[in-house]
Amino acid sequence: MEIPLDLARTLAAVIDEGTFDAAAKRLRITPSAVSQRVKNLEQQLGRVLVVRSKPARPTEAGAPIVRLARQLALLEHDALAAFGDDAAPDRPVSVPLAVNADSLATWFLPALARVVQRHPVVFDLHRDDQDFTAGLLESGTVMAAVTSQAEPVAGCVVRPLGIMRYRAVATPGYLARWLPDGPTRKAIESAPRVDFDRRDDLQSAWLEEIGADAARSPRHYVPASNDFAEAVKLGLGWGLLPAFQSDDELGLGALVPLGGPPVDVPHHWQQWNLRSTLLDAIAEEVVAESRRALVVGR
Incomplete structure (x- = not known):
């Protein structure tokens, strides 16, 4: 056949x-x-x-x-690029990638911007939780992904990117209303929090770490990274934010840390195991950007 x-x-x-x-x-x-x-x-x-x-x-x-057709398109792009400008393809090659919302909203796009300055490529970005982006690789929907999964998907190679560190924060006004004595177990279980969506388990993980019952906590659902951060900054609820989205406000006193342990989410880059100049160029820029933006993994 x-x-x-x-x-x-x-x-x-x-x-x-x-x-x-x-x-x-x-x-x-x-x-x-x-x-x-x-x-x-x-x-x-x-x-x-x-x-x-x-x-x-x-x-x-x-x-x-x-998946085969996409691999062929990628390899054809690399082959034509090797011939120089005279053999440049008549349209940019499309590269589908999967990335989690917080990475997309904070550090990921500058890496892609550098790639498009040197290569005729357009990106088809699929946004999903870092715990689920590997599934898009398995199905062949994307060629590469930012994922929390360290074990390589079949037919893929993996490189560590670093850790995105989240800390629980809230506004001073929110604390005065809901947590006047701090995040005691009884108070934090009654205080509204912000979750990204119903698969978001970051806030639940933090609550479990401090011995609180995550199931009792009322929650807002705000399914966009920047809007999630804005909801916390407006006092709708407490939430876990990375440094990108909270350092300035913490320095100004517009946000207050709730204490407790940080929640560290490891990030990895997985891509198809192909000898592709373009895919490798994307990986190099993503890894370089992650070194500037993420916490070095332990």
Whole structure:
């Protein structure tokens, strides 16, 4: 059995663009031609490869085909780049990456900005919790990810980035209202906190460390990193913030530390195990930026 590469590229275009019509515009063919190519590929492989929803998504059988097409596009980009400007591709290669919200909001983007100054590339960023970004690598959705997982995903290599250290903080006004005697167990269990979403366990981990029942704590859900920090700074609740988002306010007295242990979240860079000049260039910039921004791991 062989995989026709032109058909695999068509399938990847459908997944990347989200619809058959959008893929047709990108490929400069008709939507019916896109549909026929995908059907031909499915018939040749004997598998349904795409869920025809909006947006379209690959089936379990289709995910490896999409991954192959993306790997080919990456390697083709590297090969053409080796020939110099005369062989430059007519459009930048798209590189999907996964990154957690706090990294995206604080230190990650400058690394990508340096990459685009030297390479014809556009980034398709997928934001998810650092405990779940590795799953996007496993499915072939992304080529690389910032993740808390140190064990390499199958077919990937991993490099440590450092630790993002979080400390529990609140405004003086919030403390006066909810924690006038400090974060005693009874008081902190009744005091509203801010969680990113229902999978966010940072505040729960801190509460458990100080011997409080995390399940009793009322919570706001604010699912955006900068908005989460702003909610804490406005006194909606207490929360754990990294130094990027709290040092200035702590220095001015606009935020007050609640004490207790910091919560350290290790960050790693995982990427496809390919000999790719572009993917390696992205990794080097991400690692360099992390050295400036994160705490060196123990």
